[in-house]
Amino acid sequence: MEQHFDQGQLVGVLTTQPLDRVLDYKAPEGGCHIGAFVEVPLGPRKVVGVVWGPGKGDYDIAKIRSVIRVLDVPPMREEMQLFLSRAADYTLTPMSAMLRLATRAPGLGEPPSMRKIYRLGEAEVTRMTDTRARVLEVLRDYGGLAFTLRELAEMADVTTSVVKGLAKMGALREEDAPRDTAYPLLDPSLPSKALTEDQLAGASQLIEGIQSEAYSTTLLRGVTGSGKTEVYIEAVAACLRQGRQALVLLPEIALTSEFLTRVEARFGAKPAEWHSGVTMTERRRCWRMVAQGDAQLVVGARSALFLPYRNLGLIVVDEEHDTSYKQEDGVLYNARDMAVLRASILGACVILASATPSLETWANAEAGKYKRIDLTSRFGAAVMPTLTAVDMRSEDLPSTRWISPSLQQAVEARLAKGEQSLLFINRRGYAPITLCRACGHQIGCDDCDARMVEHRFLKRLVCHQCGETKPMPSVCPACEAEDKLAPVGPGVERLSEEATALFPEVRVATLSSDLFGSARALKAQIEAIGQGEADVIIGTQLVAKGHNFPKLTLVGVIDADLGLQGSDLRAAERTYQLMQQVAGRAGRADTAGQAMLQTYQPEHPVIRAIMGGDDEGFWRAEAAERQAAGVPPYGRMAGIVLSSPNVQEVFDLGGDMARRDGPLRAVGAQVYGPAPAPIARIRGRHRVRLLVKAEKTVPIQAALAKWVAQFRLPNTLRLSIDIDPQSF
Numbered sequence: 001m002e003q004h005f006d007q008g009q010l011v012g013v014l015t016t017q018p019l020d021r022v023l024d025y026k027a028p029e030g031g032c033h034i035g036a037f038v039e040v041p042l043g044p045r046k047v048v049g050v051v052w053g054p055g056k057g058d059y060d061i062a063k064i065r066s067v068i069r070v071l072d073v074p075p076m077r078e079e080m081q082l083f084l085s086r087a088a089d090y091t092l093t094p095m096s097a098m099l100r101l102a103t104r105a106p107g108l109g110e111p112p113s114m115r116k117i118y119r120l121g122e123a124e125v126t127r128m129t130d131t132r133a134r135v136l137e138v139l140r141d142y143g144g145l146a147f148t149l150r151e152l153a154e155m156a157d158v159t160t161s162v163v164k165g166l167a168k169m170g171a172l173r174e175e176d177a178p179r180d181t182a183y184p185l186l187d188p189s190l191p192s193k194a195l196t197e198d199q200l201a202g203a204s205q206l207i208e209g210i211q212s213e214a215y216s217t218t219l220l221r222g223v224t225g226s227g228k229t230e231v232y233i234e235a236v237a238a239c240l241r242q243g244r245q246a247l248v249l250l251p252e253i254a255l256t257s258e259f260l261t262r263v264e265a266r267f268g269a270k271p272a273e274w275h276s277g278v279t280m281t282e283r284r285r286c287w288r289m290v291a292q293g294d295a296q297l298v299v300g301a302r303s304a305l306f307l308p309y310r311n312l313g314l315i316v317v318d319e320e321h322d323t324s325y326k327q328e329d330g331v332l333y334n335a336r337d338m339a340v341l342r343a344s345i346l347g348a349c350v351i352l353a354s355a356t357p358s359l360e361t362w363a364n365a366e367a368g369k370y371k372r373i374d375l376t377s378r379f380g381a382a383v384m385p386t387l388t389a390v391d392m393r394s395e396d397l398p399s400t401r402w403i404s405p406s407l408q409q410a411v412e413a414r415l416a417k418g419e420q421s422l423l424f425i426n427r428r429g430y431a432p433i434t435l436c437r438a439c440g441h442q443i444g445c446d447d448c449d450a451r452m453v454e455h456r457f458l459k460r461l462v463c464h465q466c467g468e469t470k471p472m473p474s475v476c477p478a479c480e481a482e483d484k485l486a487p488v489g490p491g492v493e494r495l496s497e498e499a500t501a502l503f504p505e506v507r508v509a510t511l512s513s514d515l516f517g518s519a520r521a522l523k524a525q526i527e528a529i530g531q532g533e534a535d536v537i538i539g540t541q542l543v544a545k546g547h548n549f550p551k552l553t554l555v556g557v558i559d560a561d562l563g564l565q566g567s568d569l570r571a572a573e574r575t576y577q578l579m580q581q582v583a584g585r586a587g588r589a590d591t592a593g594q595a596m597l598q599t600y601q602p603e604h605p606v607i608r609a610i611m612g613g614d615d616e617g618f619w620r621a622e623a624a625e626r627q628a629a630g631v632p633p634y635g636r637m638a639g640i641v642l643s644s645p646n647v648q649e650v651f652d653l654g655g656d657m658a659r660r661d662g663p664l665r666a667v668g669a670q671v672y673g674p675a676p677a678p679i680a681r682i683r684g685r686h687r688v689r690l691l692v693k694a695e696k697t698v699p700i701q702a703a704l705a706k707w708v709a710q711f712r713l714p715n716t717l718r719l720s721i722d723i724d725p726q727s728f
């Protein structure tokens with residue numbers, strides 16, 4: 001039983017307010033348990049908090065106020081408290097910010113909101129009509145169940161006034177019911193697909209792990225289409241059979257609908273969803289049901305990790321290498337690493353699924369910290385796509401076109417067979433550069449150190465850093481020459497234009513997040529493509545992620561060299577993953593696929609590694625390079641970004657921090673910089689970065705905290721610490 005505090009006893013309450021300490025309060029009438037969600041007075045306000053432990057009593061007892069009330073939600077579990085503390089320690093985040101992540105439920109603690117539901121009533125219908133009859137029929141069909149006004153009207157295909165009319169004459173009975181209801185039960189005993197030998201071996205190993213009820217992390221590696229999803233769904237089934245909850249994290253909302261359909265096919269009902277596309281009402285319901293144990297499976301984005309699970313047994317991180325798992329503002333955390341942390345505290349299992357694992361995960365598997373399962377072949381008759389490099393140096397192509405004659409021919413061959421082709425370019429908008437041909441000026445963002453990108457579809461220039469837009473000017477902003485502004489380079493919209501001109505008779509569909517007003521519209525388009533309603537698909541990174549397009553047999557990568565520029569140590573890994581991922585879209589069940597990579601440097605080691613298909617060789621070479629450089633995953637690294645509207649201020653403080661590095665040197669860590677951050681100005685704030693590097697064995701967080709605490713920050717200056725930065 002959790003610790004209980006009697007009325008008047010001192011308790012320490014953590015609130016979501018940005019204070020760096022737990023505050024003392026007196027327990028309210030009736031007392032409270034540790035972990036209870038409470039409302040407390042803070043200055044003139046009332047705020048929500050959690051009873052974190054006993055009070056410290058180091059404050060004038062006469063001034064200590066009382067907890068106002070205990071909220072009607074399940075208390076925070078000890079395991080969750082521990083998780084939040086450890087995550088805060090690891091990411092050097094204040095506890096209040098961690099608690100905010102864990103309480104993102106609208107109306108938390110308000111009395112449960114009610115809604116009207118309708119069931120069959122006693123009274124006779126005075127005048128029967130078709131529509132009235134349909135409503136009654138629906139209710140009879142569902143024998144005894146009750147529905148909301150909208151549900152009932154929708155199911156009977158009538159207007160809501162028909163339902164209201166029936167209720168008024170007593171033929172329907174109106175009742176109040178809580179809005180937050182349990183999710184439909186998932187049934188793990190429904191039959192699974194017949195797994196292949198490989199898949200079965202993988203699934204059994206995972207299921208064994210789940211049954212042991214001990215912590216473990218497994219890398220589930222397998223090419224696209226090998227059945228990783230089928231295999232981890234069986235692990236989910238095992239977890240549900242134990243009566244424990246499961247969480248599946250996906251990197252992209254657009255992927256959820258396909259996954260939900262698969263869950264429904266396997267377990268007979270849809271799971272709970274948690275991501276930015278979910279309404280406030282649904283979120284509130286999800287948070288509560290997860291806490292009560294009335295949601296067995298949650299499918300969601302990275303923030304679903306912070307839900308108050310009652311009994312979590314499994315976390316799946318699908319496409320674990322995906323960069324969207326790293327939250328890049330507010331609390332800087334990587335959901336993959338936090339999943340492992342949470343599971344290790346809980347004694348739960350983690351499955352990291354990917355065709356192209358991150359080097360971190362690969363290395364952890366090599367070192368034996370993670371188990372590893374490999375699915376080596378595609379399901380059924382499907383074979384891996386053949387890969388070819390198109391040497392752009394010998395293609396005859398004007399500088400304003402990007403689809404080489406070789407690629408064009410290949411597309412035409414697929415069109416003749418009624419198959420789909422995908423042309424991939426990882427650039428949103430029409431053209432990355434808008435250049436004045438009179439003076440050479442390139443249009444940039446006023447507030448960022450970035451070019452404005454022309455978006456023809458929106459008829460505007462857009463800054464991809466801050467989102468600022470402006471109309472396309474007709475004269476050059478620098479020299480005022482008329483009609484001299486020209487697009488330079490390809491973006492997805494421009495490529496789409498080229499494809500439409502090259503293949504005039506066919507349906508060209510363009511998939512880029514900018515072209516869709518809503519997640520729903522995008523989802524509809526993806527589904528339409530999956531059903532074959534397009535011949536040539538032009539897409540950005542969005543299409544690289546696990547969508548299932550059965551008719552897609554050719555993938556053309558317009559610019560395979562794009563990611564290899566720059567000095568980022570992760571560039572090779574990124575390019576490798578992206579190319580494999582994109583190529584993996586080609587060919588499924590019964591059709592062989594082909595991937596063509598257009599490149600100007602076919603002898604580049606990364607391009608050669610991709611062509612050679614020697615994954616292990618690639619990882620080993622990358623690992624050796626990182627090891628030599630002493631960077632993650634073989635060394636520790638932290639990025640400190642200082643930003644301010646005042647450029648002098650950031651360099652001054654940065655310089656000062658670099659000089660007074662005693663606490664870092666004391667543990668053998670070095671500091672590099674300050675240097676302009678990878679993007680030197682965003683939203684009018686100048687940014688400099690310091691990098692701290694240390695041996696793997698050094699607990700760098702404590703040293704960082706001590707180091708940073710030496711400096712007084714001017715009000716205008718923001719400092720953020722990123723443990724394990726994505727680029728270095």
Ligand code: ADP
Nearest residue numbers: 193194195196223224225226227228229230379
């Ligand atoms: P991955 O997650 O590795 O990309 P999926 O699990 O999505 O692979 O499988 C690819 C396709 O093959 C899916 O349409 C899936 O339903 C199908 N598939 C995989 N394994 C089986 C199986 N054992 N029986 C039937 N269909 C399968």
Ligand code: ZN
Nearest residue numbers: 445448463466
């Ligand atoms: Zn900008």
